[in-house]
Amino acid sequence: xxxxxxxxxxxxxxxxxxxxxxxxxxxxxxxxxxxxxxxxxxxxxxxxxxxxxxxxxxxxxxxxxxxxxxxxxxxxxxxxxxxxxxxxxxxxxxxxxxxxxxxxxxxxxxxxxxxxxxxxxxxxxxxxxxxxxxxxxxxxxxxxxxxxxxxxxxxxxxxxxxxxxxxxxxxxxxxxxxxxxxxxxxxxxxxxxxxxxxxxxxxxxxxxxxxxxxxxxxxxxxxxxxxxxxxxxxxxxxxxxxxxxxxxxxxxxxxxxxxxxxxxxxxxxx
Amino acid sequence: xxxxxxxxxxxxxxxxxxxxxxxxxxxxxxxxxxxxxxxxxxxxxxxxxxxxxxxxxxxxxxxxxxxxxxxxxxxxxxxxxxxxxxxxxxxxxxxxxxxxxxxxxxxxxxxxxxxxxxxxxxxxxxxxxxxxxxxxxxxxxxxxxxxxxxxxxxxxxxxxxxxxxxxxxxxxxxxxxxxxxxxxxxxxxxxxxxxxxxxxxxxxxxxxxxxxxxxxxxxxxxxxxxxxxxxxxxxxxxxxxxxxxxxxxxxxxxxxxxxxxxxxxxxxxxxxxxxxxxxxxxxxxxxxxxxxxxxxxxxxxxxxxxxxxxxxxxxxxxxx
Numbered sequence: 001x002x003x004x005x006x007x008x009x010x011x012x013x014x015x016x017x018x019x020x021x022x023x024x025x026x027x028x029x030x031x032x033x034x035x036x037x038x039x040x041x042x043x044x045x046x047x048x049x050x051x052x053x054x055x056x057x058x059x060x061x062x063x064x065x066x067x068x069x070x071x072x073x074x075x076x077x078x079x080x081x082x083x084x085x086x087x088x089x090x091x092x093x094x095x096x097x098x099x100x101x102x103x104x105x106x107x108x109x110x111x112x113x114x115x116x117x118x119x120x121x122x123x124x125x126x127x128x129x130x131x132x133x134x135x136x137x138x139x140x141x142x143x144x145x146x147x148x149x150x151x152x153x154x155x156x157x158x159x160x161x162x163x164x165x166x167x168x169x170x171x172x173x174x175x176x177x178x179x180x181x182x183x184x185x186x187x188x189x190x191x192x193x194x195x196x197x198x199x200x201x202x203x204x205x206x207x208x209x210x211x212x213x214x215x216x217x218x219x220x221x222x223x224x225x226x227x228x229x230x231x232x233x234x235x236x237x238x239x240x241x242x243x244x245x246x247x248x249x250x251x252x253x254x255x256x257x258x259x260x261x262x263x264x265x266x267x268x269x270x
Numbered sequence: 271x272x273x274x275x276x277x278x279x280x281x282x283x284x285x286x287x288x289x290x291x292x293x294x295x296x297x298x299x300x301x302x303x304x305x306x307x308x309x310x311x312x313x314x315x316x317x318x319x320x321x322x323x324x325x326x327x328x329x330x331x332x333x334x335x336x337x338x339x340x341x342x343x344x345x346x347x348x349x350x351x352x353x354x355x356x357x358x359x360x361x362x363x364x365x366x367x368x369x370x371x372x373x374x375x376x377x378x379x380x381x382x383x384x385x386x387x388x389x390x391x392x393x394x395x396x397x398x399x400x401x402x403x404x405x406x407x408x409x410x411x412x413x414x415x416x417x418x419x420x421x422x423x424x425x426x427x428x429x430x431x432x433x434x435x436x437x438x439x440x441x442x443x444x445x446x447x448x449x450x451x452x453x454x455x456x457x458x459x460x461x462x463x464x465x466x467x468x469x470x471x472x473x474x475x476x477x478x479x480x481x482x483x484x485x486x487x488x489x490x491x492x493x494x495x496x497x498x499x500x501x502x503x504x505x506x507x508x509x510x511x512x513x514x515x516x517x518x519x520x521x522x523x524x525x526x527x528x529x530x531x532x533x534x535x536x537x538x539x540x541x542x543x544x545x546x547x548x549x550x551x552x553x554x555x556x557x558x559x560x561x562x563x564x565x566x567x568x569x570x571x572x573x574x575x576x577x578x579x580x581x582x583x584x585x586x587x588x589x590x
Contacts, residue, residue: 004371008372116355117353120320121356121414122355123320125369126342126373
């Protein structure tokens with residue numbers, strides 16, 4: 001594989017994203033929602049309803065049960081414990097945002113080439129199919145990862161600003177690192193690779209984006225299940241999920257390369 | 271420079287191109303003519319290494335295309351695809367710069383500037399492609415095909431969407447490429463363009479119907495005919511036709527105020543026929559070899575375009 005050609009194509013993709021807000025705005029909106037929604041739930045909703053979440057009985061029971069699995073919670077009590085618990089759970093949103101973002105960009109990136117009939121000229125160059133796929137994947141992955149990182153920084157910054165003492169420190173755990181640093185990126189890669197595979201068979205970016213539902217739904221269930229106290233995913237469980245996501249990604253890469261057979265693209269993409 | 275030997279391409283049960291062979295030398299412009307669905311684009315794609323033949327071989331500069339060398343051979347080819355296929359959100363300059371770098375040109379900017387100036391797009395270099403006219407997009411696509419100064423140039427309908435002035439510029443450019451020793455293959459419906467440009471043409475309709483120099487094709491298809499146009503007073507044309515026949519002409523036809531005929535040995539028989547006509551009192555205005563248009567050759571060999579298109583394009587969605 002030729003790194004220069006991959007870099008050239010990634011640069012082109014990023015310039016196209018910049019010049020095409022339709023592809024990027026949904027990603028930005030989603031990350032803004034994911035970043036601020038937890039603060040709305042933790043601070044604004046109680047203000048509007050006049051009910052403190054620290055005194056919510058069912059939540060108290062969930063947090064009590066979670067103390068065993070969340071080391072950071074052990075030293076916190078009352079409002080601080082509630083905030084720490086909720087902010088931990090809402091970190092799952094930062095898995096969903098980059099997945100949706102990567103999928104959105106990948107769908108535009110691949111189906112956009114199809115719609116603009118720009119792929120055939122590209123295939124007349126020395127660019128190989130794996131180089132093309134790697135460039136498409138990285139170009140979709142990098143912006144969503146960057147936006148995610150900014151969102152997380154803002155999230156932690158806001159926790160530091162408005163959270164109870166000790167809440168921010170309680171978020172810096174191995175679990176958080178695995179969740180955001182390992183599972184998140186691999187879940188994104190899996191989703192975008194699935195999108196690229198699907199994109200070779202559809203003509204509408206929205207059709208390709210629908211594949212993200214398959215990845216996002218389990219994550220939403222994880223979020224709901226954890227907040228409801230149904231289960232709690234430990235660091236080990238998250239690590240295993242990361243390995244599964246990495247394996248799924250590797251399989252999808254092979255699948256995508258097979259589907260991206262040049263001749264198929266040229267003769268079937270209409 | 272470019273060699274296609276017995277190439278066949280199947281798409282499932284459908285045969286798009288069957289047993290086509292030709293060579294294109296450096297410094298030659300080769301025209302590929304045929305109705306819609308005749309396999310011209312498929313042939314160009316095979317020549318460009320985009321799709322592999324189901325049978326037969328393609329070679330560039332004596333090196334057959336293989337999976338291993340496809341990339342390096344494609345680097346020697348400039349390919350204008352059927353549709354411009356430009357990135358609409360990027361500027362004209364960015365479009366070319368990406369291609370120049372993909373073709374390994376470092377630094378890319380001088381090549382990009384040269385290509386943009388060649389097609390008079392330098393002043394529009396910072397415009398997004400989306401705002402350019404169809405003709406400008408076609409020119410930009412041509413610039414892209416030539417940005418790396420390729421040895422082999424494959425052009426699918428290069429004059430599509432171009433105004434007459436720009437089409438002339440493109441023709442001049444192709445002649446310049448020929449002068450520089452490039453091998454140029456042009457697929458087009460524009461018979462006039464091919465007539466003016468091509469050193470040789472291939473008529474294809476799935477298979478190779480005929481290949482050769484336009485003049486030779488005319489001669490092969492219609493034979494060499496002499497035309498004698500009368501001026502002023504002259505004996506009745508049927509009488510002159512008989513005189514010409516007695517002097518050695520065959521298949522003498524009357525067309526307006528002219529006689530059209532074939533001669534077994536034109537170089538020696540022509541003076542004898544002309545002398546006989548003059549002695550019979552004919553005043554002759556001009557004598558010349560008839561040159562039927564390439565279009566006539568095309569229609570004679572491939573039938574009427576309408577009928578051919580109906581026959582050949584019955585499977586929409588497949589490449590032509």
